[in-house]
Amino acid sequence: xxxxxxxxxxxxxxxxxxxxxxxxxxxxxxxxxxxxxxxxxxxxxxxxxxxxxxxxxxxxxxxxxxxxxxxxxxxxxxxxxxxxxxxxxxxxxxxxxxxxxxxxxxxxxxxxxxxxxxxxxxxxxxxxxxxxxxxxxxxxxxxxxxxxxxxxxxxxxxxxxxxxxxxxxxxxxxxxxxxxxxxxxxxxxxxxxxxxxxxxxxxxxxxxxxxxxxxxxxxxxxxxxxxxxxxxxxxxxxxxxxxxxxxxxxxxxxxxxxxxxxxxxxxxxxxxxxxxxxxxxxxxxxxxxxxxxxxxxxxxxxxxxxxxxxxxxxxxxxxxxxxxxxxxxxxxxxxxxxxxxxxxxxxxxxxxxxxxxxxxxxxxxxxxxxxxxxxxxxxxxxxxxxxxxxxxxxxxxxxxxxxxxxxxxxxxxxxxxxxxxxxxxxxxxxxxxxxxxxxxxxxxxxxxxxxxxxxxxxxxxxxxxxxxxxxxxxxxxxxxxxxxxxxxxxxxxxxxxxxxxxxxxxxxxxxxxxxxxxxxxxxxxxxxxxxxxxxxxxxxxxxxxxxxxxxxxxxxxxxxxxxxxxxxxxxxxxxxxxxxxxxxxxxxxxxxxxxxxxxxxxxxxxxxxxxxx
Amino acid sequence: xxxxxxxxxxxxxxxxxxxxxxxxxxxxxxxxxxxxxxxxxxxxxxxxxxxxxxxxxxxxxxxxxxxxxxxxxxxxxxxxxxxxxxxxxxxxxxxxxxxxxxxxxxxxxxxxxxxxxxxxxxxxxxxxxxxxxxxxxxxxxxxxxxxxxxxxxxxxxxxxxxxxxxxxxxxxxxxxxxxxxxxxxxxxxxxxxxxxxxxxxxxxxxxxxxxxxxxxxxxxxxxxxxxxxxxxxxxxx
Amino acid sequence: xxxxxxxxxxxxxxxxxxxxxxxxxxxxxxxxxxxxxxxxxxxxxxxxxxxxxxxxxxxxxxxxxxxxxxxxxxxxxxxxxxxxxxxxxxxxxxxxxx
Ligand SMILES: [Cu+2]
Numbered sequence: 030x031x032x033x034x035x036x037x038x039x040x041x042x043x044x045x046x047x048x049x050x051x052x053x054x055x056x057x058x059x060x061x062x063x064x065x066x067x068x069x070x071x072x073x074x075x076x077x078x079x080x081x082x083x084x085x086x087x088x089x090x091x092x093x094x095x096x097x098x099x100x101x102x103x104x105x106x107x108x109x110x111x112x113x114x115x116x117x118x119x120x121x122x123x124x125x126x127x128x129x130x131x132x133x134x135x136x137x138x139x140x141x142x143x144x145x146x147x148x149x150x151x152x153x154x155x156x157x158x159x160x161x162x163x164x165x166x167x168x169x170x171x172x173x174x175x176x177x178x179x180x181x182x183x184x185x186x187x188x189x190x191x192x193x194x195x196x197x198x199x200x201x202x203x204x205x206x207x208x209x210x211x212x213x214x215x216x217x218x219x220x221x222x223x224x225x226x227x228x229x230x231x232x233x234x235x236x237x238x239x240x241x242x243x244x245x246x247x248x249x250x251x252x253x254x255x256x257x258x259x260x261x262x263x264x265x266x267x268x269x270x271x272x273x274x275x276x277x278x279x280x281x282x283x284x285x286x287x288x289x290x291x292x293x294x295x296x297x298x299x300x301x302x303x304x305x306x307x308x309x310x311x312x313x314x315x316x317x318x319x320x321x322x323x324x325x326x327x328x329x330x331x332x333x334x335x336x337x338x339x340x341x342x343x344x345x346x347x348x349x350x351x352x353x354x355x356x357x358x359x360x361x362x363x364x365x366x367x368x369x370x371x372x373x374x375x376x377x378x379x380x381x382x383x384x385x386x387x388x389x390x391x392x393x394x395x396x397x398x399x400x401x402x403x404x405x406x407x408x409x410x411x412x413x414x415x416x417x418x419x420x421x422x423x424x425x426x427x428x429x430x431x432x433x434x435x436x437x438x439x440x441x442x443x444x445x446x447x448x449x450x451x452x453x454x455x456x457x458x459x460x461x462x463x464x465x466x467x468x469x470x471x472x473x474x475x476x477x478x479x480x481x482x483x484x485x486x487x488x489x490x491x492x493x494x495x496x497x498x499x500x501x502x503x504x505x506x507x508x509x510x511x512x513x514x515x516x517x518x519x520x521x522x523x524x525x526x527x528x529x530x531x532x533x534x535x536x537x538x539x540x541x542x543x544x545x546x547x548x549x550x551x552x553x554x555x556x557x558x559x560x561x562x563x564x565x566x567x568x569x570x571x572x573x574x575x576x577x578x579x580x581x582x583x584x585x586x587x588x589x590x591x592x593x594x595x596x597x598x599x600x601x602x603x604x605x606x607x608x609x610x611x612x613x614x615x616x617x618x619x620x621x622x623x624x625x626x627x628x629x630x631x632x633x634x635x636x637x638x639x640x641x642x
Numbered sequence: 643x644x645x646x647x648x649x650x651x652x653x654x655x656x657x658x659x660x661x662x663x664x665x666x667x668x669x670x671x672x673x674x675x676x677x678x679x680x681x682x683x684x685x686x687x688x689x690x691x692x693x694x695x696x697x698x699x700x701x702x703x704x705x706x707x708x709x710x711x712x713x714x715x716x717x718x719x720x721x722x723x724x725x726x727x728x729x730x731x732x733x734x735x736x737x738x739x740x741x742x743x744x745x746x747x748x749x750x751x752x753x754x755x756x757x758x759x760x761x762x763x764x765x766x767x768x769x770x771x772x773x774x775x776x777x778x779x780x781x782x783x784x785x786x787x788x789x790x791x792x793x794x795x796x797x798x799x800x801x802x803x804x805x806x807x808x809x810x811x812x813x814x815x816x817x818x819x820x821x822x823x824x825x826x827x828x829x830x831x832x833x834x835x836x837x838x839x840x841x842x843x844x845x846x847x848x849x850x851x852x853x854x855x856x857x858x859x860x861x862x863x864x865x866x867x868x869x870x871x872x873x874x875x876x877x878x879x
Numbered sequence: 880x881x882x883x884x885x886x887x888x889x890x891x892x893x894x895x896x897x898x899x900x901x902x903x904x905x906x907x908x909x910x911x912x913x914x915x916x917x918x919x920x921x922x923x924x925x926x927x928x929x930x931x932x933x934x935x936x937x938x939x940x941x942x943x944x945x946x947x948x949x950x951x952x953x954x955x956x957x958x959x960x961x962x963x964x965x966x967x968x969x970x971x972x973x974x975x976x977x
Contacts, residue, residue, distance in 0.1 A: 135662045200673060208665050211950070212656040238673045239961055246680035250811065259800050259807035261684070267693040267804050275969055276680065326961065330972070342972060629829070660948055668951040672958030679962025683969045708909040712902060715933075719898040722941045726891055858941045862934050869930035873912055877922050 043592055051592035053137035054545060056441065058144050059122030065148060066115035070427075071508070072155075073107035076100050078505055081465070085498040087486040097482030098165035099157070099184070105168035106188070109288065110195050111151045113426045117291035118147070120433055121206055121230050123441055127536035127543060128224050130215025130552045133590060135208040138631065142596035143202035149604030150198055154191030156608075157184045164188035167480065169281065169332075170251070172262035172273040177255045186611040189252045194607045196241045196248075203237035206230055215535070217554035221315075224534045225308060228315045229294030232322040233287050240283035247276035252610070271336060278329035286325045288422060290318060292429030293360060296382045299432050300364055302530050303379035304371025307558055310363045317356035317363075324353050334402040335409045343402040350400035357393060361386060376530075377451030381432035384459055388424025392417055395470065410480070413473025419466040431458070431511070438515075439529050443541040444522030450514040457507035464500025468493035533561035546587040591638040599627030661845075667852050671859050678863050681815060682870060685808040689875070692803040699879040701761045701798045702872055710753035711868045714820075717746035718861045721827075725854045728847035733839035736850070737831060743857065744827040747820055754817050758810070766796035809871065816867060819860045826853045889940055897940045904929050 043051050052058060080100050083091045092100065122140070126133055134140050157163030162182035166174045175185050210231045214223070223231075250261035251273070260266035262273055301308045308314060330338060330346040364386055373379065395417040399405040408414055431454075438446050473479075477490050484490055528537040538560045539548060556562050602623030609617025656662060690697075724739030770785035770792055785792050800810040830853055834842055842849055908929055911922055939945035944952055 136666070204666055204669050204673070207669055208662050212658055212660065212662055212665060214657045218657075238669060239676050239958065242673055242677035243680045243965070246677060246684065249815075250684065250807075253800070253807065253811055257800060259811070260804050261688075261807055261811075263804075265693075266807075267691045268688065269691070269973070272684065272687055272969075272973075275972065276684075279680075279965055279969075326964070338972060658948075658950065660950065665950065665954075668954045672954040675955070675958035675962040676965075679966055683966040686966065687969055687973045704909065704912050708905060712905050715901045715905060715937075716898065718901075718937060718941050719894060722894045723891060726894070855942055858937055861941075862937050865930055865933045865937070869908075869926050873908055873926045873930075874923055877912065877919055877926070 048592070050597060051594045053133075053141050053590045053593055053596070055122045055126050055134050055137065055140060056543065058140050059119045059124075060441070061144050062115045062122055062147070063119035065144075065151070066112050066119060069107050069111035069151065070116070071512075073104050073112055074505055074508060076104040076107065078501055080104065081498040081501040083482060084484070084494050086495070087488070087491055088483050090483075092482065094482040095165065098480070099163040101480055102164045102167055103155075103157070106154060106164065106192075108422070109168065109284070110192065111154065113288050113422065113430070114199065115147055116430050117233070117288075117426075118143075118202055120226075120291060120295065120430075120437070121202070124437060124536060125206060125209060125227060125230055126213070127440070127539070127547060128227055128534050129210065129213060129218055130535050130548060130554065131209065131213040132547050132551075132587070134205050135213055136205050137590040137636065138593050138596050139201055139205050141593070142600050143198045143205065145597050145600035146194060146198035146201065146603055149600055149607065150191050150194035153187055153194055153604065153607045153611075156191075157187050169274075169277050171277075172251070172270040173264060175251055175255070175273075176262060177258075183611060185251075186255065189248045189255070190607045190610050193245060193248050193252075194603060196245050197603065199237045200241050203234035203241075206234045207238065210234075215548075215552050215554050218559075221312065222554060222557045222559070225297035225311065225314055225318070226291075226294035229290045229297070229318050232318050233290045236283045236287050236290075236322055236325065240280045240287070243276055244280035247273060247280070250276075256610075271333075274333055274336065275329070278332045279326075281332065282329040283322075283325045285421075286321055288426050290321065292385070292426045293318065295429045295433040295436070296364060296385055298534065299378050299382040299436050300367045301558075302436070302532055303374045303376060303382075304368050305374070305531070306367055306371040307533075307561075308363065309366030309369070310359075311557065314360055314363050317359045320356040321353060324349065324356070328353060331400060331402075331405070334399075334405045347400055347402045351397060354393065354397050354400075361390060361393075376435070377446070377448055377455055378432050378435035378530075380452070380455045381428050381435065381458075384455065385425060385428040385432065388420050388428060388462065391467075392420025392424055395420065408473060410478055411473035412469040412477045412479055415479050416466050416469035416473060419462075419469070423462055423466070428458075431455075434515075436530070437536075438518070439525030440536055440541050440543070442519060442522070443525055444518055445525045445529060446518045446522060447514050450510060450517075454507055454511045454514060457503055457510065461500050461503030461505075461507050465497050465504055466500070468497045468500075472497075528560075531561075531564070533558040535560055538563075546589055549587075588637045590636045593631075593634060595627055595631040595634060599624050599631060602627055661848060663852060664848065667855050671855065674859065674863075678812075678816070678866075681812045682866065685812050685871065688804045688808050690879070692805045694803050696764065696766070696796050696798050696802070697805055697879050698809075698871070698875040700766065700796065701764050702876050703757070703760075704872060704876060706753065706757060707868065707872050710750050710757075711864065713746050713753065714750045714861055714864050717743050717750065718858050720746060721854050721857045725847055725850045728839075728842055728850045731843045733834055733843065736839070736842070737834055740827055740831050740834075740850070744824050744831065747824045747827065747857075751817060751820055751824070754813065754820075761798040763795070764797045765793050767791050767793050768796075812871065813867065816860070816863055819863070823853070823857050823860055826856065889943070889946070893940065897936050901933055901936060904933055 049057060049061065052061075079092060080097065083089050083097060122134075125131075155163075160183060162184040164170065164184045164187065165182075166180065166185065166188075170185070170188060173179060175188075210223070210227055250259075253259040254261050254263065260268055262268050262270050264270060297308055297314060328346055328350045330342060331350045334343055334346075364382075368383070395413065399408050399414065399417065435446055435451055438444070472490055472493050475488075475490065477484060477488070484494075525541055527539065527541050529541075530537070535552060535554070536543075538552065552559070556566075602620045602625070604620070605623060606617045606620025609615070609620050658665075720739050720743040724736050724743060727733075727735035727739055768791065770790055798806045798809070800806050830842070830850060833839075833849075908926060911918075911925055914922070938955070944955065
């Protein structure tokens with residue numbers, strides 16, 4: 030066994046940084062995802078602040094038109110692919126095995142591989158800032174603006190290869206969570222007993238697995254055009270540049286649900302816990318989530334209403350899009366129904382969750398407005414759309430992420446985040462968010478076009494732009510408060526105990542932070558909200574050992590997967606190959622060889638090292 | 643190839659009773675459907691949209707490709723026989739059949755290489771245009787001495803036209819999948835010599851099953867490509 | 880816990896029969912291709928039907944989906960349906976169909 034793998038002797042019980050590099054523990058990988066993604070969230074925020082400074086006044090000269098183009102492109106790519114998606118992945122990793130009563134994910138090393146590939150893809154995507162030419166076409170990169178002749182800088186190549194590598198990471202992680210959720214549930218955890226967050230993880234994972242290949246094909250075609258002079262988007266050869274738009278949005282709209290469904294899952298956990306009531310209409314919420322996932326495939330051309338697809342296509346996509354408001358509305362009513370009559374404990378986590386409901390309704394309403402295709406013709410490419418997307422992605426996804434962080438931080442660390450600072454964080458976020466993005470509705474309806482690096486004086490846009498910039502900086506300040514809260518609480522936060530919120534799901538039945546093996550004895554589940562039932566119901570919710578079972582010796586007989594550096598090596602090969610595809614093919618072949626070596630060594634290496642038995 | 647990837651204690655006790663890895667490969671194949679589906683969609687959307695030739699009817703040779711299709715189909719038979727052998731613990735037969743599979747797969751790749759180079763060097767007879775219409779780069783040796791026809795290169799490369807780009811990208815990515823498959827099969831062949839193939843037999847031939855499912859999938863993708871690009875593509879053109 | 884079906888897999892004889900059908904169908908396709916041009920309109924239908932047949936045979940017998948877990952069929956047919964849907968939708972949108 031050790032002949033090939035023995036080249037790198039396997040780390041046993043590593044400590045310090047080595048423990049992180051070689052970890053296959055879902056909790057540690059979740060932490061890596063979370064911290065990395067939050068750093069990129071700050072980077073994306075910084076880009077936004079520079080843009081807001083530029084737009085604070087008419088004809089401001091802080092950045093050039095070219096730099097502004099790179100800023101808005103990278104802001105979107107960073108926030109979508111390097112912040113929100115991996116923040117969701119962080120929650121999947123931290124929470125999914127704990128919620129379903131499992132000791133790890135189905136493929137622990139593949140999980141580590143997903144993280145490292147994500148990190149390398151993120152580097153590739155950000156390389157543009159170092160070499161001085163980031164992607165500058167908007168995150169949707171419409172052809173033919175991306176053609177070699179119009180866009181000769183390396184920026185677009187980093188876009189193509191970076192997103193391709195990130196796609197590998199997403200698909201690998203999504204496959205892993207599909208198998209984990211279907212195949213590693215504790216006894217008695219039937220599908221209709223799964224927490225809603227698990228359901229939304231499952232739907233999101235299926236969307237990732239099916240949507241990512243479509244954009245991958247688009248990226249391959251773009252790469253072929255740029256690198257080998259092929260004709261996929263070459264109008265002179267008879268190509269139709271609209272094909273790119275279709276491929277992009279066939280992926281792009283499911284992607285929107287990839288960003289928002291995990292958020293909806295988090296809200297569906299936080300609200301019942303702090304209302305001390307079960308989720309109102311559980312089966313309907315689950316079904317709505319699945320319906321949204323399916324319908325997400327039939328609406329993509331609403332991003333292309335002004336392209337000229339014709340009245341029939343526009344009408345069809347307008348109607349399917351408006352239909353999506355139905356399951357979404359159902360969910361919102363169910364969340365309100367959960368709060369209704371509950372003894373709501375307004376801690377920071379539920380505050381963010383309630384903030385989510387308010388802001389997401391605003392974003393949803395403007396969404397229905399541009400689902401109506403004639404109305405969209407007025408709104409297309411204006412700040413009205415920018416307002417919409419920030420109400421659903423910041424007001425939606427990010428608010429839910431913060432709700433989730435306040436909710437699960439004590440489980441991950443054993444300490445509570447400061448509630449006092451948390452309240453400041455929440456109210457400043459609400460204030461900053463609405464000041465920054467609400468005026469964009471007015472600006473957009475007043476005709477201010479998005480993606481322009483400046484605007485002339487005397488258009489009547491100065492006031493609301495200044496308000497928006499002030500709001501953006503309040504938002505930035507609020508985020509810094511959170512960072513302070515995070516680091517302070519990590520060291521000095523109040524000790525939380527195992528179950529600080531009187532939780533409903535299995536993760537609260539184990540110590541905080543959980544031991545490496547999560548569950549000393551795999552629980553048997555007898556109903557929905559199993560842990561709550563056990564505490565407050567008939568006492569039959571879950572059969573788990575009494576608290577004293579978690580001695581230090583308890584984990585002795587449990588064989589956990591051993592650490593491995595092969596996921597890192599395999600993904601390093603992929604990263605090197607990525608740079609090779611941009612700069613030189615021999616390097617790409619070298620990278621592929623490293624990945625192949627890694628794959629061989631990986632397949633020969635047992636998941637649990639024999640000497641650890 | 644991977645073994646014991648499953649989390650501890652999970653090998654024998656999964657919720658559904660299905661092995662993690664087998665579920666993984668099927669979910670992965672579902673994802674691959676979307677990948678090839680998008681490539682085929684591109685091919686079809688651009689079908690007949692090329693501004694210049696050559697087109698499918700000019701270069702595609704149904705005779706050759708029927709043979710290579712047959713070769714790939716038979717490789718699937720060899721594959722299923724090798725899986726059948728290993729699941730009965732017959733390592734010797736397994737080795738024979740899996741080697742046959744890899745050889746047939748390589749033969750298919752050989753056909754594809756031959757096809758691609760053939761397309762690039764494709765020549766065709768052209769009618770001589772009136773002397774005055776002849777463009778500047780016109781081969782000046784052709785059409786002398788009152789000839790009415792001349793032969794010239796009419797090759798297809800990925801850069802020639804839309805058809806070339808879509809055709810080579812679609813079939814090229816299929817070929818890449820076949821290549822990965824051949825490497826996988828040869829690895830299993832080599833692996834069967836460790837401890838007389840015990841590791842492959844132990845779990846009912848699961849390692850071979852995974853490779854086989856991938857291999858058959860690549861085969862059915864070709865069935866679609868052969869019909870859409872070759873048979874129908876040339877007939878309609 | 881329901882336990883996975885452990886189906887009786889087909890025998891090598893079945894595999895050979897399937898292979899024979901695959902070979903014959905491929906030969907028929909080749910023959911039809913060279914049939915007179917007047918038949919072109921039927922050819923497309925015939926090619927499609929034969930190809931679906933070959934596809935189904937390989938999936939059902941060689942990938943033993945016919946005998947295996949329903950979940951696998953759901954994964955695969957799900958991906959297949961979605962992919963076909965995208966292809967058809969794009970063809971309609973580009974007015975190559977309808
Ligand atoms: Cu959309």
